[in-house]
Amino acid sequence: MGKEKGILVVDVGTTKICALIGEEKEEKLWVTGMGLAPSKGLKKGAIINIDEATQSIKNAIEKAQIQAKVPIENVYVSIAGSHIKTIFSSGVVALKEKIVTPSEVEEVLYSAQTIELPQDRVILHVIPQEFIVDQTRGILQPVGMSGVRLEAYVQLITCNRSNLQNLLRCFENLNLEVDGIIFQGLASGEGVLTPEEKELGVILIDFGGGTTDVVVYWDNVLRFVFSLPVGGELLTNDLAVGLRTSRKEAEKIKIEYGVCVKELVEDEEFDEVLGIGNRPSRKISKKILAEILELRIKELFELIERELRGKVF
Ligand SMILES: Nc1ncnc2c1ncn2[C@@H]1O[C@H](COP(=O)(O)OP(=O)(O)OP(=O)(O)O)[C@@H](O)[C@H]1O
Ligand SMILES: [Mg+2]
Known part of the structure; x- marks a missing residue:
């Protein structure tokens, strides 16, 4: 112990x-600490202010450490x-x-990674698609063949x-050495998809803030993986502009009353919206709310479809 x-x-x-802090006990990983903190200094997944981002990361880690109370040995970070x-x-x-050996x-x-990459690119993950032994294609586990x-x-x-360097800098500032970086989409896929889904075929969309x-x-x-620079913050912005209210109020309305299929909303449903500055609050129709959200969500799915077309279906 200890x-x-x-x-x-x-x-x-x-x-x-x-x-999250995990501890290995009896060959299992137990999550013993979790900390959430609002994020500052990031835009569309990328760090734009190192000091603010460092502080936000520190806040989340400290909260997790209060629960876990163990010294940190390894650090893994996601990137998007x-x-x-x-x-x-x-x-x-x-x-x-x-005969094929593990080495x-x-x-x-390793040889598949020795390609000429532009100077500003770093390889995060090498994902085998298939191995070919002599003329036999489509092999996933070639060892022993x-x-x-x-x-x-x-x-x-x-x-x-x-x-990547900006992200690592934030952890350096906190005297934490990063052992591994994982693409956020890949982490979501590993976290929530079942083996059956991966076998049959699945598209996972992690709809974040940015x-x-x-x-x-x-x-x-x-x-296939990709990351689009769009997310829930766009919906909030659209509502703030469309309803002429603050982003804070728009975010609240989105989460409480947001529906992105207008057919699902009755015409006579209304909600109170606070005005900006000295403007009085007023009632807006939830149908209008849904119309604004539906437009943006449709556009987002069209963007996703455009990326996937020809590659996946
Ligand atoms: N109940 C809800 N209805 C609609 N939108 C929601 C709801 N709850 C959260 N959101 C939206 O989800 C977004 C945050 O999602 P998430 O926490 O996955 O993002 P993130 O991981 O911080 O950002 P990213 O992955 O894009 O860097 C915000 O835009 C928020 O408004
Ligand atoms: Mg995310």
Whole structure:
């Protein structure tokens, strides 16, 4: 006892920072601390003010630490934003012993990463799409297979170097060394999807405050990911402009009464909206509220569809 070390994971979101502390006990990971803090210094998933972002991250971590009370040993952080891009690549190795070993799988995945990347790109994840042993395609677990040549087709999830450095700087400021970075969409996929869903085929949309991350799986493989610089904050802005009220009030109205399919709202439903400055509050129809939200949500789904068309369906 007293020797436990915590694993800290931090989701740096546009509207909130979420910190979790996990402890390994009896070969299981137990979440023993959780801290949420409003996010400042971020826009559309990217850090735009290091000091403000550092402070927000600190607030969330401190709350988690009050609950967990263990020293932090490892730190993992999520990253998002439209700077996340995927590149397809391949690698090949000769099989010396005429059988695929784990080290040859490592080697072929490494060779798939040795491509010329623009200077501002960093590889975050290497996602194998399929292995080919001699002429046999579509292999997911090649270890133990016989052959003379191993090929790998992979998807490289990359991010912008400066965006990553800014994120790491916040943790440096808190004297925390980051052990791993994970793309937020991938973390959501790993967190909420079942093996059956990944096998049958699934599109997961993580609709955040400043970004919308999309991940697509089929045949148990992550096939496609992207991150759009749009999210719930846009809906709030639309309401603030459309209803001529503050963003704070618009956010409250959205969460309490927001419906994004106008057919679902009765014409005579009304809600009180506070005016800006000295303007008196007034009643607005929930139908109008839904019309504003529906327009933006439709546009968002069209954007997602445009990205997916030709690649997924
Ligand atoms: N009940 C609700 N109805 C509608 N919108 C909601 C509701 N609850 C939260 N939201 C919206 O969800 C957004 C926040 O989502 P989330 O916490 O996933 O974002 P984030 O992780 O901080 O940001 P990002 O992942 O984009 O960087 C906000 O725009 C908020 O208004
Ligand atoms: Mg998020």
